[in-house]
Amino acid sequence: MKEHISTETLNLESPSDYSDRLAIQYAKFVSLKHKKENGQFFTPSSVANLMASYCDYDEKTVTVLDPGFGLGILTCALIENLIAKCNQIRNISVTAYETDSNLIFYSELVLNYLKIWLNKKNISFEYKLCNNDFILHNLTIIKNNDYEKFDVIISNPPYFKLGKMDERALASKGFISGESNIYSLFMSLSVKLLKNNGKFISITPRSFASGKYFRGFRDSFFNSVQIDNIHLFKSRRDTFNRDKVLQETVIIKATKTNILLDKRISLTSSKGIKDITENKIKNYFTKDLINLESAEKILYLPSNNCEISVLQLVNSWTNRLSNHDIQISTGPVVYFRNLDHIRYESKKQTDDIAPLFWLQNVEKMSLNWPKILKEKGQYIIVNKGSQASLLQNKNYILLRRFSTKDDKSRLIAAPYFSNFIETQYIGVENRVNYIYRKDGHLEENEVSGLCGLLNSELFDTYFQIFNGNVNVSATELREMKFPSLFQIKEIGNKIIESNDYSIYNINTIVNEFFKLENIFQN
Ligand SMILES: C[S@@+](CC[C@H](N)C(=O)[O-])C[C@H]1O[C@@H](n2cnc3c(N)ncnc32)[C@H](O)[C@@H]1O
Structure with a gap:
C-alpha cells in the first residue's frame, strides 16, 4: 500500500487538506469489510470544518x-479554526487513539x-x-483514578x-453508559475525560436521540453536558457519500457544565454536504428539545418550519x-413459539x-385480513398452549412496529373493532403493537x-422529529404526547360521520382540527 499513497506535502497545503488527501487515498486501498469492522469512515x-467552527x-x-x-x-480542522479566532493560544497538545496499525504510519505523518505548520x-x-x-x-486508567482531562474533545467515533460479550461492553458495564453501540x-467515556467547562464535539448517528437501547x-x-449546537444531516445517503454510509447523522457541540433549561441551543440542518452552509440557524430552549424530567430524555430534532410548528x-x-x-x-404471539398453533x-x-x-395485515386505517402470505x-x-398469547376480542388499534425505508410514513395503524369477527380471542403477532384500555374498552370514537x-x-412528522430509524417501539409511543x-373523541366523531377512511380525508380532518392547513398542504 505504502508505494501507492502519495505522502509528500504540497506547497502551502493546510494540515486538514493534507489529512484529507491521505484519507481519500487510504480509503481506496482498504476493503469495505475492513471499514465496517473498524467503523472506519x-x-x-x-x-x-463545520464541526471545528463550533469551538x-x-x-x-x-x-x-x-x-x-x-x-x-x-x-487539524479544529486547530486551524481555533488559532484563526483565538489569539491567546501558544501551546497545543493532542492525544490521539487509533487501533488500525496500518493507518497509524499516516496518522503520524499528519x-x-x-x-511544523504550527511551529x-x-x-x-x-x-x-x-x-x-x-x-x-x-x-483501566479511569478505574485507577489517575488520568488527564482535556479542554476540547473532537470525535467521529x-x-x-456491540454484542453483550464484547470486552468493551463488559468492561464498561456499570461504569459508563451506552454499551449497545461503540x-x-x-461519547460517554469522552465526557468523563472532559474538564469542567471543556468542549465536546462529535458526529454520530442520530439513533441515540431516542429508543430504549440508548436510554441509559x-x-x-x-445530565453531564449542556448542548450548545446541533447540526442534523437529514439524508441517510449524503453525509459520508464518499464511503457510502447509510445513516442519518448528527453533529453535537456541548460544554461540560450545569444544565440550564433556559439555555439556548442553536439547531441547523441540511440534507447532506452540498447544502451544508445553506441552512438557517434556529434557536431553541433546551427544555423544548429535551425533557430532562422524563425517563426517556428523548432529543427532538426539528429540521424545517413544518417540523417546528408541529413541535x-x-x-x-x-x-x-x-x-x-x-x-x-407488543403483540404476544411469537411465531417460532407458536408453530404448533398457527x-x-x-x-x-x-x-x-x-x-x-x-x-402485513395492518394497513393505514384498515385491517386487511385474511391475506395469503407465505x-x-x-x-x-385456541387451546391451553396458546391461550396465554391471545387477547380478548375487544376494540384495539393495531400498529406496525417496523416500517421499511421505502414506506412513505413510519406510523401505520389500523382500527380493530370487536365485531370484526365472532371469536372470543384474537392473536396479534410480535411485530405489531396494540393499543387498548386494560380494564375497560375503547369507544368507537376513541379508536377512530x-x-x-x-x-x-401531523403524527408522522412528530414521530420523525425524534426518531431517525424505522422502528416504532411501544416505549416511544408511551412517551409521545397526545x-x-x-379532542381525540372529537376527531374520531368527525371521521365516523364522514364515513371516509382515506388518508386524504384523515389529514383534512386532523389539519382542520388543529388549524394546520397552511403547514401541511394536503
Ligand atoms: C469513523 S472513523 C473516523 C476517523 C477520523 N476521526 C475522521 O473523522 O475522519 C473512526 C476511527 O476510529 C478507529 N477505531 C475503531 N475502533 C477504535 C477503538 N476501539 N479505539 C481507537 N480507535 C478506534 C478506526 O480505525 C477509525 O480510523
Missing part, C-alpha cells in the same frame, strides 16, 4: 483529545506536518499517538453494535396515552380458532380518533 473536510477556547494552552483519530482531519506560527505543539483501544485503555461508549446513555449524557403544537399538549387510561403493548385455514368444525394479525398463517388455535391521529401527517381525550 473518514469525515469529509467540509463536515470537519472556541481562547486560553494560552489547549489540550485536545481525538479518540478514533483516523488521519486526524478533525484535529501530526508531524501539523507540528511556523510560533505555537508549540506536542502529541501522543496511542495505538490502543480507546475504550479499554481509558477504562467508530459506529457498530459510538455511544466513545441519554440519561447520563444529557410547538405537541409541546402544548400535556397528556400521554397513560393519562387517558390507554396502554400500548393455521393457514380456519377449520371451525374441529378447532376453536382465532384470527391472527401480522404486520409462512404467515392467518389463524391461531387515535387511529386517525397516528396515521396523520391531545386531550375530548
Whole structure:
C-alpha cells in the first residue's frame, strides 16, 4: 500500500487538506469489510470544518483529545479554526487513539506536518499517538483514578453494535453508559475525560436521540453536558457519500457544565454536504428539545418550519396515552413459539380458532385480513398452549412496529373493532403493537380518533422529529404526547360521520382540527 499513497506535502497545503488527501487515498486501498469492522469512515473536510467552527477556547494552552483519530482531519480542522479566532493560544497538545496499525504510519505523518505548520506560527505543539483501544485503555486508567482531562474533545467515533460479550461492553458495564453501540461508549467515556467547562464535539448517528437501547446513555449524557449546537444531516445517503454510509447523522457541540433549561441551543440542518452552509440557524430552549424530567430524555430534532410548528403544537399538549387510561403493548404471539398453533385455514368444525394479525395485515386505517402470505398463517388455535398469547376480542388499534425505508410514513395503524369477527380471542403477532384500555374498552370514537391521529401527517412528522430509524417501539409511543381525550373523541366523531377512511380525508380532518392547513398542504 505504502508505494501507492502519495505522502509528500504540497506547497502551502493546510494540515486538514493534507489529512484529507491521505484519507481519500487510504480509503481506496482498504476493503469495505475492513471499514465496517473498524467503523472506519473518514469525515469529509467540509463536515470537519463545520464541526471545528463550533469551538472556541481562547486560553494560552489547549489540550485536545481525538479518540478514533483516523488521519486526524478533525484535529487539524479544529486547530486551524481555533488559532484563526483565538489569539491567546501558544501551546497545543493532542492525544490521539487509533487501533488500525496500518493507518497509524499516516496518522503520524499528519501530526508531524501539523507540528511544523504550527511551529511556523510560533505555537508549540506536542502529541501522543496511542495505538490502543480507546475504550479499554481509558477504562483501566479511569478505574485507577489517575488520568488527564482535556479542554476540547473532537470525535467521529467508530459506529457498530456491540454484542453483550464484547470486552468493551463488559468492561464498561456499570461504569459508563451506552454499551449497545461503540459510538455511544466513545461519547460517554469522552465526557468523563472532559474538564469542567471543556468542549465536546462529535458526529454520530442520530439513533441515540431516542429508543430504549440508548436510554441509559441519554440519561447520563444529557445530565453531564449542556448542548450548545446541533447540526442534523437529514439524508441517510449524503453525509459520508464518499464511503457510502447509510445513516442519518448528527453533529453535537456541548460544554461540560450545569444544565440550564433556559439555555439556548442553536439547531441547523441540511440534507447532506452540498447544502451544508445553506441552512438557517434556529434557536431553541433546551427544555423544548429535551425533557430532562422524563425517563426517556428523548432529543427532538426539528429540521424545517413544518417540523417546528408541529413541535410547538405537541409541546402544548400535556397528556400521554397513560393519562387517558390507554396502554400500548407488543403483540404476544411469537411465531417460532407458536408453530404448533398457527393455521393457514380456519377449520371451525374441529378447532376453536382465532384470527391472527401480522404486520402485513395492518394497513393505514384498515385491517386487511385474511391475506395469503407465505409462512404467515392467518389463524391461531385456541387451546391451553396458546391461550396465554391471545387477547380478548375487544376494540384495539393495531400498529406496525417496523416500517421499511421505502414506506412513505413510519406510523401505520389500523382500527380493530370487536365485531370484526365472532371469536372470543384474537392473536396479534410480535411485530405489531396494540393499543387498548386494560380494564375497560375503547369507544368507537376513541379508536377512530387515535387511529386517525397516528396515521396523520401531523403524527408522522412528530414521530420523525425524534426518531431517525424505522422502528416504532411501544416505549416511544408511551412517551409521545397526545391531545386531550375530548379532542381525540372529537376527531374520531368527525371521521365516523364522514364515513371516509382515506388518508386524504384523515389529514383534512386532523389539519382542520388543529388549524394546520397552511403547514401541511394536503
Ligand atoms: C469513523 S472513523 C473516523 C476517523 C477520523 N476521526 C475522521 O473523522 O475522519 C473512526 C476511527 O476510529 C478507529 N477505531 C475503531 N475502533 C477504535 C477503538 N476501539 N479505539 C481507537 N480507535 C478506534 C478506526 O480505525 C477509525 O480510523
